[in-house]
Amino acid sequence: MSEPTGVIHDIGYQRYTGPRLGRGHVFGALYLHGVRTAFGLGRSAKAKIxxxxxxxxxxxxxxxxxxVRAQFGQVVMTYAQFADAMAWLVIFFVAVAAPELVSRDLRSGVLPLYFSRPLPRGDYALAKLTALVTALWLLLGGPQLLMFLGAAFSTGNGMRGVxxxxxxxxxxxxxxGLWAVVFASIGLLVASLTGKRAFAAGGIVAVFLMTTPIVGVLSVLPSRTVNELAFLASPSTLVNGVGVWALRDWLAPEAGDGMQIGRWGPLYAVAAALLVAGCVTLLLLRYRKVAAR
Incomplete structure (x- = not known):
């Protein structure tokens, strides 16, 4: 009878005996990682540029x-106007950040690892979406806060002025926040359709910029109703329309001179809500399909 040749080695594997943090902790960790990724934190210097x-x-x-306001007392732009003026930069930020959040995971094939943990498919998509919304809101809100601090310290009316x-x-x-929600919903949905970041970035820019000429064409047609509804055709002008309707006092009365939406303001608000709801629904359906592979 031959001697046994098998050997059992103890390589130190132990069962995990610590606390099970659960679904909420996983969601929070994924969200925080997403916010950091959007700004290139924890990644190479090239990703931060x-x-x-x-x-x-x-x-x-x-x-x-x-x-200018502190020196001459002249308000160059209101806080709401700042968001309008800088929205075109937000498009390019989304085009870079959204593919980093989702396209990399698709291309590298790590989604099965995510979904092997107690992380529902929808939580992954919602965590990424919430992270991108937060990043975009910080992108626009941070400079607004800087403007507020400068104005608060230069006001001559004491606490009343503040x-x-x-x-x-x-x-x-x-x-x-409205800009952030609309842009993040569209951008992340487009980015989730491909694992190639270059294609995703190009698709996001195309969605935002190629819809603008449609607005231009509709706005010059010989129909006042069509002119007033033309701004529904592009995400950027859709958000502008909601702002003109809901924030006219803060966008300044003259803000509506270049965008006449007539009595259709509530329709713009409903359209924005439906656009966000539709994008989020499609995003959740997209990840249900991806996870099933």
Whole structure:
């Protein structure tokens, strides 16, 4: 009878005996990682260049507007107007950040690892979406806060002036949140369709920029109703329309001179809500399909 040749080695594997943090902790960790990824934090210096370049541009614009107001007492732009003026930069930020959040995971094939844990498929998509919304809101809201601090310290009306300035800031932050929600919903949905970041970035830019000429064509047709509804055709002008309707006092009365939406303001708000709801629904369906593979 031959001697046994098998050997059992103890390589130190042990069962995990610590606390089971559960679904909420997984969602929170994924969300925090997503916010950091959007700004290139924890990644190479190359990944930080573009997002922080955009942050720098927005900060310089806000600082310039604050300096002019402090020096000459002239309001260059309101907080809500700042969000409108800088929205075109947000498009390019989304085009870079959204593929980093989802396209990399698709291309590298790590989704089965995510879904092998107690993480529902929808939680992954919602965590990424919430992270992108937060990043975009910080992108627009941070410079607005800088403008507020400059105005608050330069006001000559004491605490009353600071309070009035705060009442102007809050609608601006809400408006920035609207930009963030709409742009993040569209951008992440487009990015989730491909694992190639270059294709995803190009698709996001195309969705936002190629719809603008449609608005131009509809706005010159010989129909006042069509002209007033033309801005529904592009995500950017759709958000502008909601702002003109809901925040006219903060966008300044003249803000509606270039965008006449007539009595259709509530329709713009409903259209924005339906657009976000539709994008989120399609995003959840997309990840149900991806996870089933």
């Amino acid at each position: 573009f997002p922080w370049l955009i942050v720098a541009v927005l900060t310089v614009v806000a600082a310039g507007a604050t300096a 309070w009035d300035e705060l009442l102007d800031l809050l609608p601006g932050l809400l408006y920035a």
